[in-house]
Every structure is written in C-alpha cells, then in structure tokens.
Amino acid sequence: MVALSGAASAQARAPQLEQVASVEGITEYRLPNGMRVLLFPDPSKPKVTVALTVFVGSRHEGYGETGMAHLLEHMVFKGTPTHPDIPGVFKERGAQFNGTTNDDRTNYFETLTASDDNLEFAVRLEADRMVNSPIKAEDLATEFSVVRNEFERGENNPMSILMQRIASAAYDWHNYGKSTIGNRTDIERVPVDNLREFYKKYYQPDNAMVVIAGKFDEAKAKEYVAKYFGTLPKPDRKLPQTYTEEPPQDGERVVTLRRVGDVGVVGLAYHVPSGPQADFPALEVLSDVLSSQPSGRLYKALVETRKAASVFAFASPSHDPGLFMIAARVNTKERAELEKVRDVIYAEIDKVAKEGVTDEEVGRAVRRYLKDFEMSASDPNSIALELSEWAAQGDWRLYFLARDRMEKVKPEDVKRVAAAYFEPSNRTVGYFTPSEKPERTPIPENPDVAKLVDGYKGREAKSAGETFDVRPEAIEARVQRPGEIEGVKVALLPKKTRGETVNVTLTLRYGDAESLKGLSTAADFLGGLMSRGGTKLLSKQQVRDELDKNFAQLSVSGGAGTLSVNLETKRANLPAALEIVRQVLREPLLPADEFEVQKTGRLAQLESSKTEPTVLASNRLQRLLSSYPADDVRYTPTPEESIERTKAATIEQVKTLYDEFLGASVGELAVVGDFEPSEVLPAFEKILKGWKSGKPYARIERPYQEGLKTATEVIETPDKANAMYLAGSVFPMKDDSADYPALAIGNYILGGGSISSRIADRLRGKGGLSYSAASHFNASSLDPRASIMVMAIYNPTNVAKVEAGVKEEVERILKDGVKAEELKTAKDGWLRSREIGRTEDGSLAGSLATNLFLGRTLLFDADVESKVKALDAAAVDAALRKYLDFAKFSVVTAGDFKKAEAAEKK
Incomplete structure (x- = not known):
C-alpha cells in the first residue's frame, strides 16, 4: 500500500505544484510525479466538487479485456484499507457522487458541502483509491454480476443496441467499435490478476488529473493535493499509448x-x-x-x-x-x-x-x-x-x-x-x-493538441458571485414575499451568482376534479404545445431562436390542474426572456400541426414502453396502490389505455383547457438569483395581471384509501434481459407528522442512500444481484397519504434471491433495529444531502414556490432538520415497526422469467 501520511514531516516533504496554464479563472498545476491539477474557485455556491479523471477507457483495452475499464470503475468503489466503505463515507457526508467510463477516460466525482474538512476528505480519498484499491477476488465475484446486470439493462433498449451494432460494424480495428460496458463473457470471466494488472498500469499519477471546483480555500487545496497526490511515487513503467488507426471505410x-x-x-x-x-x-x-x-x-x-x-x-x-x-x-x-x-x-x-x-x-x-x-x-x-x-x-x-x-x-x-x-x-x-472502383473517405489525422493550446489565454474570468449560507433559517431571513400578482403568490431571493444567472419557477393552478374529467390527456399536451407551438408574434422557430439569443432555457409542463414554467437565464437577458415567457403564456398559437407532431411522438414512446419491464411493473404497482374511476383525473391508465387516450385526444380539448381553465387566479412564483425585485415585479405584472381563470380552482385531493387489497403479480416480458422488482405500500401520514423524521431516516438506512444502504449492500454490494436497488419514502404535505417502495433491477434468473434478499433485510431491520453509529451516519448524510439541494438555485426556486402553495416558510425545513438531529435509535425503530409491514406490501415483478426458467433447466 502507498502510504498517505498526515504527519508534519510528510507535509514538509510534500512537493510543490508548478503552474502550467491559467484560462478564464481555471488554473492548471503539475506535480513532479506527473499528476495534473485544475483549480476553479467559485464562492457563489457553498459546495465543492472534486473530480478525478484517469485517462483510461475502452479504447485502451486489449483482447479479452472488453469492459475492463468500466469494471474497474465499479471495483474502485469497493474500498481500500484506509477507506474500507467508500459509499458509506460518502453517504455519511451527504455527498452526491458517481463514477463514469467512456471510450477515452474514467472519472470519479463527488460534490459536498464546502468545508476544509470535506475538501481534505475528498482529495485524500481520491488519491487513496487511485493507487490502493486491492481489487480482491471476493469483490470481483459479486461486482462482476452487478456490471452484468447493468449490461442487461442496456440490452432492454433496442435503439441503444442498434446504435452499438452500427458502431461495431463501422469499425474494423479501432476499439471505438466496442461497447464501453464490454462483452458479456469478458465481464463474467476476467481473471482478477488481469484486472489488477490493468489497474496498476493505468491508475497512476502520471495518467490522471484532479479537478477541484466550487467554494474552497486555494491555499488549502494546494496543500491537500501536494500532501496526498504529490507524495505518490511516479511509476517506473512507460505508459503505453494506443496507436491503432482505422483505415478509410470502403463501402456501405x-x-x-x-x-x-x-x-x-x-x-x-x-x-x-x-x-x-x-x-x-x-x-x-x-x-x-x-x-x-x-x-x-x-x-x-x-x-x-x-x-x-x-x-x-x-x-x-x-x-x-x-x-x-x-x-x-x-x-x-x-x-x-x-x-x-x-x-x-x-x-x-x-x-x-x-x-x-x-x-x-x-x-x-x-x-x-x-x-x-x-x-x-x-x-x-x-x-x-x-x-x-x-x-x-x-x-x-x-x-x-x-x-x-x-x-x-x-x-x-x-x-x-x-x-x-x-x-x-x-x-x-x-x-x-x-x-x-474502390471509394475512400480519408479522415484527417489527430492534430497536435499541445500546439493547439500552447499559449492559449482565453478570456476574462466570469463574475464569481457571493458566499451563500444554505441553512434554511439563513435563507428564510433573505426571502422577500411582496404579496400577490393577480392571484399568484410571490417569493423573491436576490443574490449574486456566478455568471449572473437567474432561475424562475411559476406554477399556475386551474380546475377541479369534476371539471377536469376527461381532460387529463389533453392537459399533458398543454405545456409542450404552448412552449413549442409559437406565439402570435413569434413562430415556434423564432421562440427557440430568441431563447438561445438570450442564453435562456425555458420549459413549460404540467398535468391535469397545474401548469409549471421554469426559466433560467442571465441578469442582462432577463427582461427579454420574460417577454418570451409572456408571449408563450398569454399569446400561444396552439397549432394543430404541432399537436399532431407531439401526439405522434408520444404514441411512439407509449408503444415502445409496452414491453419494458420497468414501465409495466411501475404502472401495475401504481394501479394497486390507488383506486379511482376511469374518468377521474387521479386514475392510472394501463399502457394500452394510455395509447387509446392519446389517440383520442384532440387539439380542441387542449384549446378548451387554455381558453376556459388556464389563468393566474391561483398560483405561485419564485425567483432566485442575480436580479432586482424592482425590475422583475413589473415584468410579471405585465405577464399575469388581468389573466383570470374561466373556471374555479379547487385542489384535487389524494387521500389515503382504505380497503386496498395487496397482491403479488408477475408480468412476462419476452426477450428482455433485465427484470424489475417493485414492492410498495401506502398508509395515512403527512410530512408534518411526528413520525415523519424518524421514518425518513429509517428509510434512508434501509434503502435511501444511493449505493450504500442495507438493501443496496445486500443486493449489490454483497450479492452482486442488482445494479440498482433502493427504497423510497414519500409523504404528502396536504393529504394524509404516504408510501414506501422498494425497487431492484436484476437478471430474471435471480428473481428468488432478490425477493428473499429484500424481505430478509426488511425483517432484519424490524427485528434488530438500527445501530447507533449507523443512525449517526444516516442523519449526517441525510442533512448534508438537503444542504446540497439548497445550493442549486433552480431547486431552491422550486422549494420556495412549493412553500407558497403549502403556506410554509423555510423555517418548516429548519424544524424538520432539527427534529432529525434529535432522533435516537428507539424513535427510528418505533417508526419502522409502526409503518413498515411487509405483509401489507404489494409486489410486482416483470421480466422474461419463462426464458430464464428454461435456461436454468438446461
């Protein structure tokens, strides 16, 4: 193992970083061992991202090694002697993290709340796992099947497979013709020694780059990088370079x-x-x-x-x-x-x-x-x-x-x-x-990249933005709520942001359960048709062009009873962007030809989903967990019914919704970012004033329904390599319930922590049965209805093991309860993940708008988080035992089980 010493003597010996280049606020340094370092400070959001890139991908794989780079990406999450549980420590710190592999590189990245401790932790961990991952045979024995499950998930998508087959046929020799995820048998049979040698060859400081971006102390970042990456020895081996050049193709x-x-x-x-x-x-x-x-x-x-x-x-x-x-x-x-x-x-x-x-x-x-x-x-x-x-x-x-x-x-x-x-x-x-006669299309050789970027200076660095405190009480102290425009409640949060960005969320509410009967499908089309159909002054192409010209992203979506508008742009472009929003909302054309285009696209999507295990299982479980008449807006149609309803939908229904229902009588508006309230409010007055809904609004309630029967169902999906397991139950609870904080943390421990939770550890980490396994808990804010669901994707031959694994983990947590250290880790991770969520201005605007609808402020969030901090194991155990009863779960599995059964018998 390469030592990562924290002693003062080691710090004294840490090498210095040599500055190589600086472009538009980003500075590159180089360590003597060849490690590349990029620093990009931005204090405007209180989070920091550390990203490690290892310059190895499927392009570097040899015969029998297909998928090896991607398999290593998984193995490097299995831990080191210093960090034995990498997903667990990420979960503890509330990090958002992942790893990805493509043809040319493998990267690992995590985003954490900004602090010197988190920064040092992330740098130390990335340096450690880059060279000290043991690549054990016992880990490979489980992880190869997780990767195989990921492979099988991809096999369910005919379009993806077709494009991969096309790439494979297009290349005779170059590895770009091979899928990054690899060949199934290579994944299953790769010797651990071969994998370990591949790791040792490429996972070295002279073949890697670390990027640190966000809010951090530059001096500290340099210190940590030198301390942990700089002390790694430069390897003796000479790194092999790929040299295969694909000859020109000589025919279709x-x-x-x-x-x-x-x-x-x-x-x-x-x-x-x-x-x-x-x-x-x-x-x-x-x-x-x-x-x-x-x-x-x-x-x-x-x-x-x-x-x-x-x-x-x-x-x-x-x-x-x-x-x-x-x-x-x-x-x-x-x-x-x-x-x-x-x-x-x-x-x-x-x-x-x-x-x-x-x-x-x-x-x-x-x-x-x-x-x-x-x-x-x-x-x-x-x-x-x-x-x-x-x-x-x-x-x-x-x-x-x-x-x-x-x-x-x-x-x-x-x-x-x-x-x-x-x-x-x-x-x-x-x-x-x-x-x-032979026909050739020669492709130019790769340029000399060093010459291309030699001396490149770039442009002036962007405005940095302010240091932002993401505690809910701190944000609440800055929120302005100037009242209503028409019937739309308003919340404003002006703050300096990097690049002077602004995020807007507007929700308009209309109709009720009775007046909207028969219009659910039309409501699904309304938002897309408004944003993509053009306005009285702008064609649909001009709308798109004006948005691009003003660096604006606009989405309009919704369903029966709601229309949601989300806008992101820059301060200087905000007036022009809001004028586009005004036209889209108040002067849409709603053309019949665009409606037919969107209808055709939706039908294709629905048709292709009719055989997808994930879609079928999810749809069936939703139908089991709620029961409404077919003409009710809360009814969940089958895929076949959705197709028939889409075919029957008309442009006249969409226009009826716009003309008779939509308006600004009820709604919420939130603006977060770099703006002046005195400029924004008049613009929204122009958009919303005088726009009254033609029909009264009443919230569509979705309460807990008594008497729903549990069921266990199996759906056959022929020729699908991946299967879906879903289990769920509903019960009466709101998110202001006294039990809510305890159950939220209990679920987080059971299956809510990305790839680190009891269910994920059992099905992915230990069993190697599933690429993705988790549980989800949700409680309504207004109606006493909550749900817990467990999901896993897997190879159909493993259905019994998956079902048993889920049931045993649920029974174990109910019998033995949660451990004190496990609880502390879960609380810290859950709280930090919420902090990170508040660093995203678009998400924060959505939260402010939702709180306007609920009649809440961010002090509600502060109260929930305070209660979570005070939880003990007894409270979590009691909540789990009160609400988590697997006998009340409906279970749906979907996959090609007949084919799997036949294969098992051979």
Missing part, C-alpha cells in the same frame, strides 16, 4: 437487428474527425441543422410530416476519429417503411452537401451551443466534468478553444464537411453494395 455496411418491440428504428453512422480536429465544430453545427427542434431539416421532413416519431443527430467529440450518428424512431414494424425514412435522410444530407446551409441555420446552431456553454461554465460542478471530457481528448483547454472555433463556423464550412464525410462509401446502414 449493413446491420439488421431483430428483437421484440413495437417501434422501428433506422440509424446511420459516418466516420468523422476527432474532437480536437478543426472540422469538428462544423460537424456539430450540422447535427443541429439536421435534427434540432423545430428548425432541423430532418425534424421538418420526418417528424412534422409524421413519417417518424422522433429523429436525432449527433457527433460526440473523442480523442480519435469518431462517428456522426443519425437515427429516427418510426411507428412501424415494416422494413419498407424504415427504408422510406432512410431515403428522406439521404436526400436531406445530399442537399446539404450540394446546396449548403443558410446563415440563419448556422447562426441558430452557434447561439444554441454558446448558450449551453455559458450555462455549464456558470456551474462549477458542470464545468468540472466538462473539463475531464476535453482533457481526455488531449487537453482541458480544448473546452475553450472549441467555443472559439464554434463562433467562427460559416455556412461554407458546414457544406464542406457534409460533402467530405457524408459519402455513401463512408456510411454504415442496413445494406452493402459493391462498387466498380
């Missing part, structure tokens, strides 16, 4: 996938340059020109004409030359219909290659890219992960260089790359035809 290739399903898919892939290559931004613009909504050429040619339910196109930046992929989902099982859609795609691509694109199309795509860039650059957590992606392509500064290049893309660039790369011989689809 075919892929045919046949599986159970109801919706067809046609997909294409073209070889294109790597992310750092100069042509890549033009290819990203092309993907937007083809598939964005509603301006995309393929969107208009396929979705608006209802030839396809949906279409997408994308080019993912990568270290080596990659693929530009296009796919369309089509409501058909007929090959001939798929080929018609394919021909439309061909025609649109050829048109771009021959005739080019317009200035307007390019400008729209560039603005959208820059808006997304600004949004991510304003959030330290997002940018930390973005930087790891670009670093894996060669250098983190490519993140900024890509933005600079994007701003310079011209229509002729897009035309040129379409003509250069979108040749039939460079395409992988559903057929192959020999040609009279």
Whole structure:
C-alpha cells in the first residue's frame, strides 16, 4: 500500500505544484510525479466538487479485456484499507457522487458541502483509491454480476443496441467499435490478476488529473493535493499509448437487428474527425441543422410530416476519429417503411452537401451551443466534468478553444464537411453494395493538441458571485414575499451568482376534479404545445431562436390542474426572456400541426414502453396502490389505455383547457438569483395581471384509501434481459407528522442512500444481484397519504434471491433495529444531502414556490432538520415497526422469467 501520511514531516516533504496554464479563472498545476491539477474557485455556491479523471477507457483495452475499464470503475468503489466503505463515507457526508467510463477516460466525482474538512476528505480519498484499491477476488465475484446486470439493462433498449451494432460494424480495428460496458463473457470471466494488472498500469499519477471546483480555500487545496497526490511515487513503467488507426471505410455496411418491440428504428453512422480536429465544430453545427427542434431539416421532413416519431443527430467529440450518428424512431414494424425514412435522410444530407446551409441555420446552431456553454461554465460542478471530457481528448483547454472555433463556423464550412464525410462509401446502414472502383473517405489525422493550446489565454474570468449560507433559517431571513400578482403568490431571493444567472419557477393552478374529467390527456399536451407551438408574434422557430439569443432555457409542463414554467437565464437577458415567457403564456398559437407532431411522438414512446419491464411493473404497482374511476383525473391508465387516450385526444380539448381553465387566479412564483425585485415585479405584472381563470380552482385531493387489497403479480416480458422488482405500500401520514423524521431516516438506512444502504449492500454490494436497488419514502404535505417502495433491477434468473434478499433485510431491520453509529451516519448524510439541494438555485426556486402553495416558510425545513438531529435509535425503530409491514406490501415483478426458467433447466 502507498502510504498517505498526515504527519508534519510528510507535509514538509510534500512537493510543490508548478503552474502550467491559467484560462478564464481555471488554473492548471503539475506535480513532479506527473499528476495534473485544475483549480476553479467559485464562492457563489457553498459546495465543492472534486473530480478525478484517469485517462483510461475502452479504447485502451486489449483482447479479452472488453469492459475492463468500466469494471474497474465499479471495483474502485469497493474500498481500500484506509477507506474500507467508500459509499458509506460518502453517504455519511451527504455527498452526491458517481463514477463514469467512456471510450477515452474514467472519472470519479463527488460534490459536498464546502468545508476544509470535506475538501481534505475528498482529495485524500481520491488519491487513496487511485493507487490502493486491492481489487480482491471476493469483490470481483459479486461486482462482476452487478456490471452484468447493468449490461442487461442496456440490452432492454433496442435503439441503444442498434446504435452499438452500427458502431461495431463501422469499425474494423479501432476499439471505438466496442461497447464501453464490454462483452458479456469478458465481464463474467476476467481473471482478477488481469484486472489488477490493468489497474496498476493505468491508475497512476502520471495518467490522471484532479479537478477541484466550487467554494474552497486555494491555499488549502494546494496543500491537500501536494500532501496526498504529490507524495505518490511516479511509476517506473512507460505508459503505453494506443496507436491503432482505422483505415478509410470502403463501402456501405449493413446491420439488421431483430428483437421484440413495437417501434422501428433506422440509424446511420459516418466516420468523422476527432474532437480536437478543426472540422469538428462544423460537424456539430450540422447535427443541429439536421435534427434540432423545430428548425432541423430532418425534424421538418420526418417528424412534422409524421413519417417518424422522433429523429436525432449527433457527433460526440473523442480523442480519435469518431462517428456522426443519425437515427429516427418510426411507428412501424415494416422494413419498407424504415427504408422510406432512410431515403428522406439521404436526400436531406445530399442537399446539404450540394446546396449548403443558410446563415440563419448556422447562426441558430452557434447561439444554441454558446448558450449551453455559458450555462455549464456558470456551474462549477458542470464545468468540472466538462473539463475531464476535453482533457481526455488531449487537453482541458480544448473546452475553450472549441467555443472559439464554434463562433467562427460559416455556412461554407458546414457544406464542406457534409460533402467530405457524408459519402455513401463512408456510411454504415442496413445494406452493402459493391462498387466498380474502390471509394475512400480519408479522415484527417489527430492534430497536435499541445500546439493547439500552447499559449492559449482565453478570456476574462466570469463574475464569481457571493458566499451563500444554505441553512434554511439563513435563507428564510433573505426571502422577500411582496404579496400577490393577480392571484399568484410571490417569493423573491436576490443574490449574486456566478455568471449572473437567474432561475424562475411559476406554477399556475386551474380546475377541479369534476371539471377536469376527461381532460387529463389533453392537459399533458398543454405545456409542450404552448412552449413549442409559437406565439402570435413569434413562430415556434423564432421562440427557440430568441431563447438561445438570450442564453435562456425555458420549459413549460404540467398535468391535469397545474401548469409549471421554469426559466433560467442571465441578469442582462432577463427582461427579454420574460417577454418570451409572456408571449408563450398569454399569446400561444396552439397549432394543430404541432399537436399532431407531439401526439405522434408520444404514441411512439407509449408503444415502445409496452414491453419494458420497468414501465409495466411501475404502472401495475401504481394501479394497486390507488383506486379511482376511469374518468377521474387521479386514475392510472394501463399502457394500452394510455395509447387509446392519446389517440383520442384532440387539439380542441387542449384549446378548451387554455381558453376556459388556464389563468393566474391561483398560483405561485419564485425567483432566485442575480436580479432586482424592482425590475422583475413589473415584468410579471405585465405577464399575469388581468389573466383570470374561466373556471374555479379547487385542489384535487389524494387521500389515503382504505380497503386496498395487496397482491403479488408477475408480468412476462419476452426477450428482455433485465427484470424489475417493485414492492410498495401506502398508509395515512403527512410530512408534518411526528413520525415523519424518524421514518425518513429509517428509510434512508434501509434503502435511501444511493449505493450504500442495507438493501443496496445486500443486493449489490454483497450479492452482486442488482445494479440498482433502493427504497423510497414519500409523504404528502396536504393529504394524509404516504408510501414506501422498494425497487431492484436484476437478471430474471435471480428473481428468488432478490425477493428473499429484500424481505430478509426488511425483517432484519424490524427485528434488530438500527445501530447507533449507523443512525449517526444516516442523519449526517441525510442533512448534508438537503444542504446540497439548497445550493442549486433552480431547486431552491422550486422549494420556495412549493412553500407558497403549502403556506410554509423555510423555517418548516429548519424544524424538520432539527427534529432529525434529535432522533435516537428507539424513535427510528418505533417508526419502522409502526409503518413498515411487509405483509401489507404489494409486489410486482416483470421480466422474461419463462426464458430464464428454461435456461436454468438446461
């Protein structure tokens, strides 16, 4: 084991960090052992993210090693001698954490409340597990089956499998043709010694980068990095570099996938340059020109004409030359219909290659890219992960260089790359035809990334924002509640934010259980049609363009009785963004053609879900846990009923909802971020004043229902590799109940703590049976109705083990109770997770709006948290024993159990 000493003598020997580059507030340092370090201080949100990137992915795997990089990602969570329970210590500190693997890199990241202790903990842990994970055979024996379960989950999605098959066919030699998750037998059979050697080769300081972003003391961060990462020895081995270069493709290739399903898919892939290559931004613009909504050429040619339910196109930046992929989902099982859609795609691509694109199309795509860039650059957590992606392509500064290049893309660039790369011989689809002479589409070699970023300075760093206290009582002291606009209650929280961002949440409430009968499905369409259908002054394309121009993200959604509006933008753009909101709310066109487009898309989604175990099990359990007449807005329709209701929905019903129900008579508005109340309030007066609902509003109650019968049901889903287990019960309780805090913590211990809980430990950590296993507790704020649910995904052959494992863990916690140390860890983790939630301005705006509806302030949250802090084991045990009765649980399992049973008999 490599020692991570905390002694003063070790600190004295800690090496110094050498500054390498600084761009727009981000500074890179290098340690003598080769470790790269990026620091990005931002005091505006009281949280800190530590992200470790190891530059190894599926691209680096050899024969028989497919999935090894991803499997190691899982194994590195199994603990070290110093940190034996990594998920547990994360849970204890309330961290948001994860790890991901792709072709070029593996990363690990955690976000915690900002403190020197948390920062040192995260740096120490990442340095420790990077070199000291033992990679034990006994851990592999359970974790390989967890990864296999994750593999099986992916096998349930025909579109994902088709795109992977296309990639596999497109590459003869390069590892980009192999799935990151690997080959099933490689996952199952990999020798632990091989895995350990792979770990020792790549998990070294000269092949890694750590990013620290958020609120932290820079001097302390440098001290901790030098102390824990800097003292790791530089390995003697010379790190091998991948050198396989895919030769130009010499003809169209075919892929045919046949599986159970109801919706067809046609997909294409073209070889294109790597992310750092100069042509890549033009290819990203092309993907937007083809598939964005509603301006995309393929969107208009396929979705608006209802030839396809949906279409997408994308080019993912990568270290080596990659693929530009296009796919369309089509409501058909007929090959001939798929080929018609394919021909439309061909025609649109050829048109771009021959005739080019317009200035307007390019400008729209560039603005959208820059808006997304600004949004991510304003959030330290997002940018930390973005930087790891670009670093894996060669250098983190490519993140900024890509933005600079994007701003310079011209229509002729897009035309040129379409003509250069979108040749039939460079395409992988559903057929192959020999040609009279060899055809080749050469892909440019990777550029010298060091030269690209050498001396790059970037631009002025963004405004940093203020230090924000996330204690509920501290936030409450700053909230302004100036009364109502029309009938909408208002809460305002002005504060300085990084990038001067502002978040708005507006909820409008309308109708009642009686007046909304028969209109539930139409209500599901209302929000999307308002936001995507255009206004009296702006076409739907102009709405999208104006939002992009003003760095604004707008979503309008809802269901029967509510319409929710969420907006994020920047202070300087807020007036213009609110004018767009005004038009969307007060002057929507609600066009019939857009309604039909959205209807087709929803039907395709519903049809494809009819055979999905997770959808079927969830739907069935919801139906078991509530009972309402079919015409009641609270009724849960079956998937088949949802399809019939969607087919029967009309644009006239949607317009009735807007004209006769919607208004500002009842609702809530919350604004959080960098704004002046004196400027925001008049804008919302303009939006809401005089907008009265045509029908009275009454809250639709959802009380606990007596007399519901429990049931155990099995749903067969043929040809699905992954199964779903769901168990749940309902009981009378509200979130202001005296038992609520104890039951919330009891559930957190049982199954609420990400991958560290009793259920997760049993089914994932020890048994290796499930990739995802958890329990969920929810209690209404207004009606006495609460629920506890347990879920797990798994291989159908393991159904008995999963069911037994869940039942035994429930029985064990009820019999033996919770342990004192376990309780302390759970309380700390639960409280810290709530703190982290309050650091997100969008989430905080949602909470303020909800509290307006409930007639509460954040002092309610403070009171709940105070009660949680005071809990003892006896109170938690009593709450669990009072409400957690497995005999009252309904259980639904869905999967291909007949096939699994047949396989077991062989």
